[in-house]
Structures are given as C-alpha cells and as structure tokens.
Amino acid sequence: MKWWLYIAVKQLFPTGRIISFFTLVSILGVALGVLALFGTQSVMNGFHNEIGVKLVDTGGQITLEAGGRVIAGKNAEILFDKLKNNPEVERVEKVARGSVMMINGNTPAYPVLRSYDTITNNCALPIKEKNFVSWGDIDELDDDSVILGIGVANRIGASKGDVVEVYAPTMLERLSKNEVPMPVKLEVAGFLNTGFSDVDKNVALVSLRRMQDLYSLGKGFHSYVLKLKDGVDETAFAKQLNADVLNGDVRAYTWLTGNEAFLRVIATEKVMMSVIIMLIIIVASFSICSSLYTTVLRKTKEIGLSVAMGARPFQIALCYCVQGFIIGFLGALAGILLTFLLLENRAAIVEFIVGRETLEQFYHFSSLPVLYDLKDALRACLFAVVLCTLAGFLPALRASRLKASEAMRNE
Amino acid sequence: MSSEILRIENLKKNFKSPDGSEIEVLKGVDLSLFKGESASLRGESGAGKTTFLNIAACLETPSSGGVYWDGLKVDGLSNSKQAKLRSSYMGFVFQSYCLVPELNALENVLFAARIAGNFNKKTVSRAKEILEKVGLSGRMSHMPHQMSGGERQRVAIARAILNRPKVIFADEPTGNLDENTGIEVMDMLLDLCEVEDTALLLITHNPDFARRTSRNLVLKSGRIVEE
Ligand SMILES: Nc1ncnc2c1ncn2[C@@H]1O[C@H](COP(=O)(O)OP(=O)(O)O)[C@@H](O)[C@H]1O
Ligand SMILES: [Mg+2]
Numbered sequence: 317m318k319w320w321l322y323i324a325v326k327q328l329f330p331t332g333r334i335i336s337f338f339t340l341v342s343i344l345g346v347a348l349g350v351l352a353l354f355g356t357q358s359v360m361n362g363f364h365n366e367i368g369v370k371l372v373d374t375g376g377q378i379t380l381e382a383g384g385r386v387i388a389g390k391n392a393e394i395l396f397d398k399l400k401n402n403p404e405v406e407r408v409e410k411v412a413r414g415s416v417m418m419i420n421g422n423t424p425a426y427p428v429l430r431s432y433d434t435i436t437n438n439c440a441l442p443i444k445e446k447n448f449v450s451w452g453d454i455d456e457l458d459d460d461s462v463i464l465g466i467g468v469a470n471r472i473g474a475s476k477g478d479v480v481e482v483y484a485p486t487m488l489e490r491l492s493k494n495e496v497p498m499p500v501k502l503e504v505a506g507f508l509n510t511g512f513s514d515v516d517k518n519v520a521l522v523s524l525r526r527m528q529d530l531y532s533l534g535k536g537f538h539s540y541v542l543k544l545k546d547g548v549d550e551t552a553f554a555k556q557l558n559a560d561v562l563n564g565d566v567r568a569y570t571w572l573t574g575n576e577a578f579l580r581v582i583a584t585e586k587v588m589m590s591v592i593i594m595l596i597i598i599v600a601s602f603s604i605c606s607s608l609y610t611t612v613l614r615k616t617k618e619i620g621l622s623v624a625m626g627a628r629p630f631q632i633a634l635c636y637c638v639q640g641f642i643i644g645f646l647g648a649l650a651g652i653l654l655t656f657l658l659l660e661n662r663a664a665i666v667e668f669i670v671g672r673e674t675l676e677q678f679y680h681f682s683s684l685p686v687l688y689d690l691k692d693a694l695r696a697c698l699f700a701v702v703l704c705t706l707a708g709f710l711p712a713l714r715a716s717r718l719k720a721s722e723a724m725r726n727e
Numbered sequence: 728m729s730s731e732i733l734r735i736e737n738l739k740k741n742f743k744s745p746d747g748s749e750i751e752v753l754k755g756v757d758l759s760l761f762k763g764e765s766a767s768l769r770g771e772s773g774a775g776k777t778t779f780l781n782i783a784a785c786l787e788t789p790s791s792g793g794v795y796w797d798g799l800k801v802d803g804l805s806n807s808k809q810a811k812l813r814s815s816y817m818g819f820v821f822q823s824y825c826l827v828p829e830l831n832a833l834e835n836v837l838f839a840a841r842i843a844g845n846f847n848k849k850t851v852s853r854a855k856e857i858l859e860k861v862g863l864s865g866r867m868s869h870m871p872h873q874m875s876g877g878e879r880q881r882v883a884i885a886r887a888i889l890n891r892p893k894v895i896f897a898d899e900p901t902g903n904l905d906e907n908t909g910i911e912v913m914d915m916l917l918d919l920c921e922v923e924d925t926a927l928l929l930i931t932h933n934p935d936f937a938r939r940t941s942r943n944l945v946l947k948s949g950r951i952v953e954e
Contacts, residue, residue, distance in 0.1 A: 319841035323827065330829035332870055621825040624786060625842045626814025628807060721781040724821055724898070 320635035328639055342604045343647045346704060349597035350651025350696050356593055357692040358659060360586045362685030370512040371571050376440045376541035377550055380568045388536030398561065399540060404548045409433060409440040410537040412527040417483040420472040427468045427520045431527035432457055440541040451476050452506020459526045461505035467517030469507050478504045484530040500530060597700050604643055605707035608636055612715045619715050620723025629716035636715055640708025641701060648697035659686050732893045732926055733760040733783060738792035740778055752778050754949030760894060765920060765927040767937035770946035776930045779946065780896050784817055785809040814843035818887030818895040822902035824879040826871040832858065833867040836886045843890050857885040861915050877908035884916050894926045
C-alpha cells in the first residue's frame with residue numbers, strides 16, 4: 317500500500333480505535349446530506365409516478381385524433397381493425413367526448429361527457445380493473461343512464477337513482493330553428509371515483525351511443541384511445557404509428573406529450589428541491605474542509621518530518637485529498653443505506669414516534685409512495701464524493717507547500 | 728582508512744531579514760563526516776546549527792558552496808532525487824518526537840520503511856528487533872499518547888535507524904527530556920549508532936553529551952571549528 321494512502325486511512329481510522337471522532341461526524345454529515353437528497357428525490361419520484369399512473373388510467377396511454385374533427389366512415393373502421401390487430405396493442409377504444417350542461421333540480425354543472433362502449437364493453441381505461449366506479453357498476457350503464465364523477469355529483473347534489481337533465485351544444489341548432497330544445501334525461505347509475513380530482517370533478521360517463529346521439533355524430537367519434545401491451549415503449553410506438561400507419565389526417569400522441577406542460581412543472585419542482593437540498597452536502601463539505609485544514613496545521617511537524625524522511629509534496633497532497641474522498645465515499649454509501657432503511661420502514665417509524673392511535677392522522681406519510689431511481693442515487697453519491705474530495709484539496713495544497721526546513725526548526 | 732560520506736565545502740547561507748538586509752548565518756563552513764563516526768555540534772542558540780543541518784539534508788538550499796554525499800554534489804539535484812537521497816542516506820531525530828499520533832510504536836517505526844518504499848516482512852522483523860534494542864519490546868502496540876517522552880524519543884530513534892541510513896542527524900534530541908531520561912536516551916542513541924555502524928551528527932547544548940562523541944565541533948560566528 318502506498319504510504320500516503322496508509323496514513324490517510326490511519327488518520328481516519330487510527331490504530332486501537334475503530335474510527336476517529338472527526339471521521340464519524342464527517343461521514344454522518346455527508347450521510348445526512350445524501351439521505352435528504354436521495355430521500356426527497358425518491359419520494360418525489362413516487363409521487364410523480366403515481367401522478368403518471370393516474371394520468372394514464374384516466375386519459376389513456378395513446379390517443380389518436382383528427383385535429384378535433386369527427387372520425388367516421390369506412391376508413392375509420394379499417395384503421396380501427398388495423399390498430400386492434402397490431403401486436404403491440406392490447407385494447408383500442410373509440411371515444412367521443414364533449415362538454416354539456418347538466419342540471420339536477422336547479423343546480424347546473426358543465427362536465428365533460430366521455431363515452432363508454434356499452435355494447436362491446438371495450439375500454440382502454442382500467443375502469444373495471446381498478447374499481448373506478450363506486451355505488452354502482454360500469455356494467456349498469458346504459459343509454460339512459462350516466463355515471464357521474466364524484467365531484468360533479470357533489471356539486472349538483474345528485475345521488476344514485478336521481479335523474480339529471482343534460483343539454484348538449486348541438487341543441488342550439490334547434491333553438492335557431494325556433495324549436496324548443498328538450499333536455500335528455502339520464503338516471504345516475506353510479507359514481508366515477510378515480511382518486512384524480514381533475515377527472516372526478518369534471519367528467520361523467522355515458523354510453524357511446526348516447527354520446528353520438530347528443531353530439532349528432534352518427535356512427536362517428538372523436539378519438540381512438542389505446543392501451544399498449546406491457547413493456548411497449550409508448551413514445552416510440554406513437555412515433556412509428558405517425559410515420560408508417562397514419563396519413564396526415566389522424567395523429568397519435570402519448571399521454572406524455574398530452575400532459576407535457578404539467579409534467580414539466582413536476583420535473584422542474586424536483587430539480588429545484590434537489591438544488592436546495594444539495595446545500596446540505598455543500599455545508600458538510602465546508603466543515604470537512606476546515607477540519608482537515610486544522611489537522612494540517614496541527615500536524616505541521618509530522619508533515620515536516622515525513623518530508624525529511626523522503627516524502628514528496630504531491631504524495632502529501634494526495635494523503636489529504638484521499639481523506640476527503642474516503643469520507644465522501646463512505647458518507648454517500650451510508651446516506652444511501654440510511655435512505656433505504658428509513659423509507660422502507662417509514663410506517664413503523666411513524667408508528668413508533670406517534671403511536672398506533674395517531675397513526676391514522678399520519679396516513680399520508682406512512683403510505684408515501686416511494687420510487688428509487690438508480691440514477692438519482694448515483695448522482696447524489698457522485699456529488700458527495702466530488703465535493704468531499706474538493707474539500708480535501710485546500711488542506712492538501714497547504715500541506716504540500718509546507719517547508720520542512722521551517723517546520724522542523726525547534727520552537 | 729574510513730570512507731567519507733558527507734562533505735561540505737565552503738558553505739554560506741544568508742537569510743533576508745524582514746527589513747530587507749541580509750543576515751549571514753553561515754560564512755563558509757567546511758566539514759567532512761566519515762563512515763560510522765560520531766560528531767557533536769555545539770553552538771549558541773541562533774548560531775545556525777539547524778540551518779546547517781537543513782542544508783546538509785537538502786531541506787534548504789545554500790547561498791553558495793557545495794554539499795557532497797558519497798562524492799556526488801547534491802544541492803542542485805531534482806527534488807525527487809533529493810527525497811530519495813534522504814530516505815536512503817539519512818535518519819532524523821528531533822527535539823519534538825514527531826510521532827504520528829494515529830499509529831502505534833511499531834507502526835511509527837515502520838512508517839520510515841513505508842515512505843522509503845521498502846516495507847516488507849524483513850523490515851517488520853527488523854523494526855521489532857530495534858524496538859527491543861531500545862528497550863521497548865513490551866510497548867510495540869502502545870500509542871504515542873500512552874508513552875513517556877523518553878519512550879517516544881526512543882521510538883523516534885528506532886524510526887531514524889530502521890532504513891540503515893549512513894548518517895543520523897539528531898537536533899537537540901534530549902531538549903524536551905529531564906536529565907536522567909536524557910542520559911538514557913543518549914546512551915541508546917550512541918550505542919545503536921555504534922552497533923549499526925551509522926555516523927551521527929549530534930546537535931546538543933549539553934557538554935557532557937558532546938564529550939561522548941568521537942569528534943567535537945563548535946559552530947561559532949558562521950564557521951565550524953574542531954575542538
Ligand atoms: N527563514 C529564515 N529567515 C530569516 N532568518 C532565519 C530563517 N531561518 C533561520 N533564520 C535565522 O538564522 C539564524 C540561525 O538559526 P538556526 O539555524 O535555527 O539556529 P540554531 O539552530 O543554531 O539555534 C537565526 O538567527 C535565525 O533567526
Ligand atoms: Mg536549532
């Protein structure tokens with residue numbers, strides 16, 4: 317072993333003691349910084365992943381639209397079959413959707429109606445699998461009923477079995493012909509409760525036929541919504557679809573591009589949080605720097621003697637840089653382990669702190685979604701290691717510049 | 728006929744004082760040191776003894792004059808060659824023991840071998856032997872803070888001699904020790920140098936110690952004279 321590496325290790329882990337106080341505190345400082353960084357990132361990843369799942373569950377993975385125009389006719393059916401037979405596609409759904417005015421008693425709401433194909437029960441969203449319908453069942457939906465988003469129902473005070481009146485924009489045509497538009501009466505068959513409030517507050521489900529009728533679409537619809545098989549890269553799939561299968565009329569886009577602005581805000585949030593938390597690691601490295609610097613001053617004579625014994629300045633510099641590196645490396649490692657330990661036992665930890673009774677109140681923490689990203693961990697470690705090594709640099713420079721002839725002068 | 732290890736020729740050293748004027752510390756020093764001999768160097772405080780030692784050990788550059796080791800002029804050599812020279816030719820003992828506090832006695836002795844790049848089984852057993860010779864056989868795994876000043880200085884002596892240097896420079900090695908301990912340590916140092924056939928340049932204030940070396944030198948007004 318090179319002597320400078322040996323001395324670096326020994327100064328951190330002296331003979332006869334497991335670890336020096338300085339080493340312990342420094343490693344802990346770095347570990348806490350890495351814990352804060354990687355822990356926050358993992359929780360945010362968890363939230364983002366959850367939001368992503370919600371977006372896909374309620375909006376679909378891939379949507380094909382004709383720029384807002386109605387899709388109908390023979391070509392529409394051919395495309396539908398083509399999509400259905402694509403080996404990467406699990407399900408295809410024809411979807412019609414549009415805003416309506418809905419009145420229950422005297423209270424109006426303006427939800428978006430989304431179609432559900434009650435004939436084929438073919439749906440690209442996991443409405444059944446994830447039990448999105450409460451107080452009823454999606455199978456109970458027919459042409460004369462509606463499943464209200466739970467938020468919509470609350471706003472207009474509708475309960476199961478109530479009959480709501482629906483006015484579609486197409487009825488305005490009748491008005492211009494001096495006819496009186498008659499609302500469509502639909503019975504509430506259940507409530508849509510996806511847990512994604514954007515949807516639950518604004519959407520209601522009706523049968524595809526009812527939607528086509530309300531919007532005078534004939535056999536037409538507004539979009540194809542696809543669910544792909546597991547593991548298929550949605551972005552690549554959409555790109556390939558646009559290039560090879562679709563003509564210019566109908567375009568495919570993924571939920572990622574559909575929600576681009578929203579997702580970008582979320583990503584920016586994570587970056588900003590990380591930058592702020594990185595300050596902790598920077599502070600830790602500052603204190604390592606000053607401690608190592610003090611060590612160098614304290615060891616003036618020792619360093620002078622090692623020069624007299626034949627040590628070279630760059631070796632002395634390496635000795636202190638390596639100490640910074642070792643602290644950074646071990647601190648990062650400990651930080652990652654600490655993160656796993658804390659997040660994997662988050663429910664138990666919260667219960668230990670607040671007791672079982674109060675646990676319910678902290679439900680949100682104990683059920684925090686967590687998603688580890690190897691890249692986050694590596695980045696946090698790299699950041700800590702680089703910073704700590706840099707922290708050793710200044711003391712190293714000082715130590716290597718030491719003049720042995722002056723250091724060794726008696727008093 | 729004994730062979731010459733170190734020769735110093737007409738060595739001069741000036742220091743710049745803070746007000747800009749030059750102080751002449753060494754004004755033409757000549758000295759030869761031969762294999763295995765011991766020499767003491769006395770002189771008033773501030774006479775330039777440590778400066779002389781630093782220049783002889785290539786830790787400082789002379790203003791003029793030459794330093795020769797085994798006949799080779801070394802004061803102009805590259806830093807890495809000078810470092811190599813120090814690790815193989817010289818051992819150092821200072822007033823402050825300069826032990827590494829994180830290493831035990833044996834590890835401190837072996838530190839010299841590690842720097843010189845010859846740490847191996849042989850040097851480990853040699854280090855143990857030397858520690859036994861200086862009377863520390865039972866204290867090899869003691870840490871510096873668990874030892875007395877005299878014991879620490881004996882560890883430092885063992886460290887200085889481990890690499891079989893040709894010369895040991897000892898700059899007031901008993902300066903921090905009480906009288907009796909000083910005598911013990913000095914006995915140890917002189918014995919060991921004799922047994923190992925290592926030359927010794929001993930800087931000391933103590934005339935009793937000075938008398939025990941074969942040559943007695945005095946640094947006075949910038950020159951070394953033999954007594
Ligand atoms: N770097 C320096 N700059 C200026 N003067 C110095 C320097 N180093 C030593 N001196 C001076 O050189 C003289 C000799 O010092 P030193 O060799 O330490 O004496 P000794 O070891 O004999 O007591 C002293 O007067 C000291 O002030
Ligand atoms: Mg001196």
